[in-house]
Amino acid sequence: MNLGKRFLHNRTAVATALFVLLIALAGVCAPVLAPNDPYATDILNKFADYSLQYPLGTDQLGRCVLSRLIYGIRPTLGLAMVTMFGTIGLGALLGITAGYFRGITEEVIMRLVDVMLSFPSQIMVFAVVALLGVSVQNVIIANVFIKWAWYARMIRTGVMQYRDCNFVRFSRCVGMPERFILFRHLLPSITSDLAVLASLDVGWAIINISTLSFLGLGVQAPTPEWGAMLNEAKEVLTSNPVQMIAPGAAIVTLVCCFNLMGDALRDVLDPKEVEG
Amino acid sequence: MLEFQNICVSFPSERQDRIFGKIRQQVLFDVSFNVRKGSCLGILGESGSGKSTLGRVLCGLLKPDRGQVLLDGKPVYGSRAGKRSLQNKLSVVFQDYTTSANPRFRVKDIIGEGLKVRERREGEKPDREKETAALLRMVGLPPEFSDRFPHELSGGQLQRMCIARAVACRPQIILFDEAVSSLDAHTQVQVMDLLRELKEKLDLTYVFITHNLTSVTYLCDDVLFLYQGKVTEHLSVENIGRTADPYAGKLLESIVMFEEAK
Numbered sequence: 001m002n003l004g005k006r007f008l009h010n011r012t013a014v015a016t017a018l019f020v021l022l023i024a025l026a027g028v029c030a031p032v033l034a035p036n037d038p039y040a041t042d043i044l045n046k047f048a049d050y051s052l053q054y055p056l057g058t059d060q061l062g063r064c065v066l067s068r069l070i071y072g073i074r075p076t077l078g079l080a081m082v083t084m085f086g087t088i089g090l091g092a093l094l095g096i097t098a099g100y101f102r103g104i105t106e107e108v109i110m111r112l113v114d115v116m117l118s119f120p121s122q123i124m125v126f127a128v129v130a131l132l133g134v135s136v137q138n139v140i141i142a143n144v145f146i147k148w149a150w151y152a153r154m155i156r157t158g159v160m161q162y163r164d165c166n167f168v169r170f171s172r173c174v175g176m177p178e179r180f181i182l183f184r185h186l187l188p189s190i191t192s193d194l195a196v197l198a199s200l201d202v203g204w205a206i207i208n209i210s211t212l213s214f215l216g217l218g219v220q221a222p223t224p225e226w227g228a229m230l231n232e233a234k235e236v237l238t239s240n241p242v243q244m245i246a247p248g249a250a251i252v253t254l255v256c257c258f259n260l261m262g263d264a265l266r267d268v269l270d271p272k273e274v275e276g
Numbered sequence: 277m278l279e280f281q282n283i284c285v286s287f288p289s290e291r292q293d294r295i296f297g298k299i300r301q302q303v304l305f306d307v308s309f310n311v312r313k314g315s316c317l318g319i320l321g322e323s324g325s326g327k328s329t330l331g332r333v334l335c336g337l338l339k340p341d342r343g344q345v346l347l348d349g350k351p352v353y354g355s356r357a358g359k360r361s362l363q364n365k366l367s368v369v370f371q372d373y374t375t376s377a378n379p380r381f382r383v384k385d386i387i388g389e390g391l392k393v394r395e396r397r398e399g400e401k402p403d404r405e406k407e408t409a410a411l412l413r414m415v416g417l418p419p420e421f422s423d424r425f426p427h428e429l430s431g432g433q434l435q436r437m438c439i440a441r442a443v444a445c446r447p448q449i450i451l452f453d454e455a456v457s458s459l460d461a462h463t464q465v466q467v468m469d470l471l472r473e474l475k476e477k478l479d480l481t482y483v484f485i486t487h488n489l490t491s492v493t494y495l496c497d498d499v500l501f502l503y504q505g506k507v508t509e510h511l512s513v514e515n516i517g518r519t520a521d522p523y524a525g526k527l528l529e530s531i532v533m534f535e536e537a538k
């Protein structure tokens with residue numbers, strides 16, 4: 001396959017993928033990379049300026065901001081990924097089922113999707129978290145719960161679009177097994193949409209988890225999650241607004257990166273796109 | 277070997293008098309005919325007369341409201357075995373070639389799908405690469421094309437590739453829906469010569485849907501006129517000028533006049 005080659009030809013795709021990999025690696029190697037213990041408080045040294053010992057200064061409890069950022073990669077990125085795989089998995093399963101089998105199955109699934117989509121999503125998250133209790137696990141459940149319907153609908157549309165294509169009809173006509181039609185025709189045809197959705201969705205999940213942490217409903221202090229860090233910085237917004245910068249910038253950069261990656265992936269996965 | 281018995285097909289109409297109305301617009305009315313083994317049946321008719329719909333019924337993709345398709349005396353619709361035997365014996369070239377090939381497949385994979393069908397049926401593994409090259413050469417395409425994607429071929433080349441794919445299955449019956457209509461006159465003759473040759477060699481049966489009278493007289497043994505979903509005439513090509521049916525006569529006349537005007 002020259003999919004790899006096309007990927008390498010696309011500068012944005014390579015750059016963003018490398019960046020994300022780098023961040024993920026930093027998260028995995030956090031104990032090695034972080035200059036200080038992210039939980040060690042030093043009240044006497046709070047709001048310290050940038051220095052060699054604390055490259056990004058310290059927060060209101062005197063903890064090293066850089067170390068907390070690096071340790072924060074694990075929950076931030078990890079939870080977003082888990083959320084993304086959960087939503088896509090559930091959405092794809094139901095979307096493909098609906099689009100492929102049609103009939104009563106499709107009716108049931110799509111009406112369920114309609115119901116899900118008619119709730120305001122943010123309020124649903126709050127409701128689910130409030131119902132199940134505040135914990136990381138419940139945040140993920142809530143996010144998957146409100147987002148799968150989008151995917152199901154999107155993927156069903158994709159499947160329907162290709163299901164009546166002549167190349168699928170030909171396969172049907174000459175009696176290729178359904179397995180072949182599903183895995184060689186339909187799934188690859190919708191993967192490019194899926195990849196784009198997925199990378200955009202990771203960005204969405206990061207923001208959403210951070211929002212929940214910011215509101216105190218997600219990851220709890222003192223765990224260094226980026227949204228939770230923003231939440232803590234919020235307390236001292238008037239006296240030390242600089243505290244917002246590090247976690248804020250980190251979130252913005254990572255989310256932008258995922259969004260760019262979504263765009264680039266679309267180009268890479270479309271064979272009609274001219275290589276340049 | 278192939279027999280259509282009183283086929284009626286209708287689609288839900290968009291003009292309904294009630295919200296959940298069930299008015300249907302009938303497209304095929306009581307179509308009956310049969311195709312002899314080893315012959316070529318041409319189906320002529322104007323645009324919208326139901327030719328492609330008839331094709332879809334023939335491929336087993338559209339269950340008719342009424343009537344039955346018999347293949348070697350066995351019904352196709354209504355039983356798994358009937359469908360299976362149709363799938364084993366039939367191959368098809370669709371009218372719309374732009375969507376006939378998966379844009380993510382290379383030419384060799386597309387033709388490979390046809391070869392795979394044959395492998396499954398006959399249980400022997402042909403040399404894929406050699407077969408693909410031979411098939412491509414047969415339809416007048418250079419074998420180097422096998423690494424290309426469908427969007428890198430011209431419309432006519434794509435159509436010829438679809439013909440190669442249909443032939444790759446080694447079917448007994450091939451349905452061509454406007455398969456040569458988008459080619460230039462020279463390539464058309466070339467492809468039809470090829471089809472004729474194949475038919476002799478492999479003892480194939482063709483159903484050839486077209487607008488084009490010339491290609492019917494060139495390739496077919498019998499011709500069937502379809503007018504607004506009804507069969508108006510079914511006769512052999514030699515007698516085509518002696519048709520008694522007013523519609524068929526008019527269609528012929530207009531085509532002949534057009535040919536002369538050119």
Ligand SMILES: Nc1ncnc2c1ncn2[C@@H]1O[C@H](COP(=O)(O)OP(=O)(O)OP(=O)(O)O)[C@@H](O)[C@H]1O
Nearest residue numbers: 287288303321322323324325326327328329330371
């Ligand atoms: N899926 C469908 N739903 C509703 N109506 C349809 C559908 N498919 C075809 N028709 C109608 O059936 C009639 C016959 O269509 P068909 O495609 O068989 O024509 P055709 O003879 O192949 O025409 P052409 O020569 O232009 O290809 C047309 O009036 C068309 O509008």
Ligand SMILES: [Mg+2]
Nearest residue numbers: 327328329371
């Ligand atoms: Mg047609």
